[in-house]
Amino acid sequence: MRREGARRGGRRPRTGRAGYHHGDLPRALVDAALELISREGVRALTLRAAARRAGVSQAAPYRHFADKDALLAAVAEEGFRLLTASMRTAAPSTGDDPLGRFRGFGLGYVAFAAGHPAHFRVMFGREVADRARHPGLQAAGGEAFALLVDAIRACQQAGLVREGDTETLAVSAWSTVHGLAALVVDGQLDRDGSPDVAALAHAVTGSLFFGLAAPRPAGG
Amino acid sequence: MRREGARRGGRRPRTGRAGYHHGDLPRALVDAALELISREGVRALTLRAAARRAGVSQAAPYRHFADKDALLAAVAEEGFRLLTASMRTAAPSTGDDPLGRFRGFGLGYVAFAAGHPAHFRVMFGREVADRARHPGLQAAGGEAFALLVDAIRACQQAGLVREGDTETLAVSAWSTVHGLAALVVDGQLDRDGSPDVAALAHAVTGSLFFGLAAPRPAGG
DNA sequence: ACCTGAACACCGTTCAAGT
DNA sequence: ACCTGAACACCGTTCAAGT
Numbered sequence: 001m002r003r004e005g006a007r008r009g010g011r012r013p014r015t016g017r018a019g020y021h022h023g024d025l026p027r028a029l030v031d032a033a034l035e036l037i038s039r040e041g042v043r044a045l046t047l048r049a050a051a052r053r054a055g056v057s058q059a060a061p062y063r064h065f066a067d068k069d070a071l072l073a074a075v076a077e078e079g080f081r082l083l084t085a086s087m088r089t090a091a092p093s094t095g096d097d098p099l100g101r102f103r104g105f106g107l108g109y110v111a112f113a114a115g116h117p118a119h120f121r122v123m124f125g126r127e128v129a130d131r132a133r134h135p136g137l138q139a140a141g142g143e144a145f146a147l148l149v150d151a152i153r154a155c156q157q158a159g160l161v162r163e164g165d166t167e168t169l170a171v172s173a174w175s176t177v178h179g180l181a182a183l184v185v186d187g188q189l190d191r192d193g194s195p196d197v198a199a200l201a202h203a204v205t206g207s208l209f210f211g212l213a214a215p216r217p218a219g220g
Numbered sequence: 221m222r223r224e225g226a227r228r229g230g231r232r233p234r235t236g237r238a239g240y241h242h243g244d245l246p247r248a249l250v251d252a253a254l255e256l257i258s259r260e261g262v263r264a265l266t267l268r269a270a271a272r273r274a275g276v277s278q279a280a281p282y283r284h285f286a287d288k289d290a291l292l293a294a295v296a297e298e299g300f301r302l303l304t305a306s307m308r309t310a311a312p313s314t315g316d317d318p319l320g321r322f323r324g325f326g327l328g329y330v331a332f333a334a335g336h337p338a339h340f341r342v343m344f345g346r347e348v349a350d351r352a353r354h355p356g357l358q359a360a361g362g363e364a365f366a367l368l369v370d371a372i373r374a375c376q377q378a379g380l381v382r383e384g385d386t387e388t389l390a391v392s393a394w395s396t397v398h399g400l401a402a403l404v405v406d407g408q409l410d411r412d413g414s415p416d417v418a419a420l421a422h423a424v425t426g427s428l429f430f431g432l433a434a435p436r437p438a439g440g
Numbered sequence: 441a442c443c444t445g446a447a448c449a450c451c452g453t454t455c456a457a458g459t
Numbered sequence: 460a461c462c463t464g465a466a467c468a469c470c471g472t473t474c475a476a477g478t
Binding site: 046059062068 | 469470471472473474
């Protein structure tokens with residue numbers, strides 16, 4: 001992970017384009033990787049193909065990434081940052097609606113996966129061979145999980161979610177939204193045409209909160 | 221998918237070992253693939269490495285599999301069959317406990333993933349590039365989902381699960397167990413040592429049924 | 441400081457040829 | 460009917476060399 005800021009907006013460094021083809025080859029390689037994955041699948045992502053797309057020689061990527069794994073780790077790390085952003089965007093920021101906030105995180109999680117399938121695949125697909133070598137990755141993943149844990153704790157404190165080990169409840173919540181996200185990205189839900197992801201996300205987060213059990217008959 | 225029965229037990233065909241190295245090279249290649257994935261990751265699975273492991277030339281696999289994708293599809297299809305078997309084993313077969321049966325399917329799903337991570341990865345990891353080319357695969361996946369749908373319907377008929385579109389409820393259930401399974405296989409839950417998968421599976425299927433909501437105070 | 445060209449040991453896949 | 464050997468166009472990665 002020699003790469004640092006993504007510098008998305010362009011704004012090339014003053015030191016100039018001398019020697020540069022892009023002003024930002026790392027960024028160009030990450031974009032090329034995402035496009036290759038989206039259009040032709042993870043197997044089509046080769047370092048050489050990404051280099052070709054960026055208009056540099058096959059050896060040039062090694063100036064910025066130690067190996068193919070490092071490029072994939074950069075994609076995954078960016079994905080985790082976009083994930084937390086998507087969760088925050090979907091959640092109301094007001095402190096007085098902890099349940100809405102919790103549900104918003106879930107909806108944002110699924111929306112991210114549906115909107116960034118290439119990122120999602122690299123984040124969770126074991127493409128990054130040795131995750132331990134990329135601690136920034138683990139950290140970024142932990143941040144998203146922490147968001148969920150905090151939201152559940154707030155709901156518990158408001159008396160909206162039942163008592164119990166917060167982390168275990170968070171694993172339930174994470175499993176639910178992650179499972180839906182994975183099934184969507186994986187195309188497993190496509191058997192009768194393309195599914196209404198937003199509707200499913202609402203149904204699933206609703207089930208998560210209220211459960212599948214039939215309401216007890218009053219006095220029963 | 222030229223390959224047919226897996227003939228797991230050994231029992232070589234009478235027609236003899238003349239020309240055969242294994243009696244069953246397709247089986248040997250599937251086993252080699254699983255071992256390579258388990259020991260060195262999906263990237264280490266190459267057709268040539270599988271052939272080496274099976275003791276045949278690099279070109280020999282093409283007698284039995286059209287291409288690398290076909291070998292992966294065979295692994296995935298076997299996985300789906302093992303998944304349904306695991307679900308059936310974990311579920312009580314008695315007709316008078318639909319809820320236990322439903323929960324058993326969920327526990328069996330997670331147990332399969334934890335016990336067969338290499339299969340699970342190929343089944344859901346987009347390693348098989350063109351899934352449409354392998355209809356047997358889609359069918360085997362649909363079977364597992366159908367099990368869940370039937371179990372939910374039975375619970376609804378017994379008044380144990382609330383009314384509503386059965387398929388949508390099934391997606392909730394599938395998402396929950398699939399999400400936990402994926403997080404386990406992916407190592408995402410390893411941040412404080414290795415997790416107690418069976419305990420998490422119980423907690424998660426419990427949450428799925430009862431929800432996370434705090435019990436309503438009586439008369440409130 | 442960043443990039444290229446050539447090289448090495450690998451892949452997936454094909455095809456003529458062997459038994 | 461099943462397998463091999465050689466071949467082709469690709470990969471990841473390294474390294475000396477260029478500006």
